[in-house]
Amino acid sequence: MFRFLITASFTATILASCGGNSAEKKSDAPLTGEQVYMQNCITCHGVDGKAQMAGATDLSVSTLTAEQATAVITNGRNGMRSFSNELSKDEIDAVVKHIQTLRK
Numbered sequence: 462m463f464r465f466l467i468t469a470s471f472t473a474t475i476l477a478s479c480g481g482n483s484a485e486k487k488s489d490a491p492l493t494g495e496q497v498y499m500q501n502c503i504t505c506h507g508v509d510g511k512a513q514m515a516g517a518t519d520l521s522v523s524t525l526t527a528e529q530a531t532a533v534i535t536n537g538r539n540g541m542r543s544f545s546n547e548l549s550k551d552e553i554d555a556v557v558k559h560i561q562t563l564r565k
């Protein structure tokens with residue numbers, strides 16, 4: 462019985478430290494374009510870009526170049542607000558690549 466307790470708590474310690482390590486790695490990694498989009502854009506544009514909430518453009522039929530989309534996200538335009546304060550340039554580049562994958 463004593464032996465079983467030691468084994469059990471040892472196993473629990475190993476499992477707990479594994480979990481901690483992988484969580485750390487996750488937060489160090491830069492966000493992917495998809496993650497940036499899921500966290501900042503789906504409330505208005507929806508997961509597939511088609512939601513059009515609050516007058517948002519349907520991104521699946523957007524014809525903007527990457528440069529123009531970057532300008533809209535960075536500076537804002539009408540009902541679309543600027544994201545330059547919370548997103549880095551790399552994150553904006555990544556999310557522009559992601560929204561281009563939403564096009565048909």
Ligand code: HEC
Nearest residue numbers: 501502505515516517518523524525530533538539540541
């Ligand atoms: C609060 C709602 C809201 C959020 C959040 C939002 N948008 Fe928008 N977005 C809009 C609206 C409204 C427009 C239309 C602007 C206009 O009429 O000029 C728009 C337009 C755009 C356009 C221009 C498309 C075109 O073809 O003209 C792009 C690109 C875009 N959004 C990308 C994004 C990205 C990427 C995010 C997340 C970082 C995001 N938006 C978050 C509301 C939002």
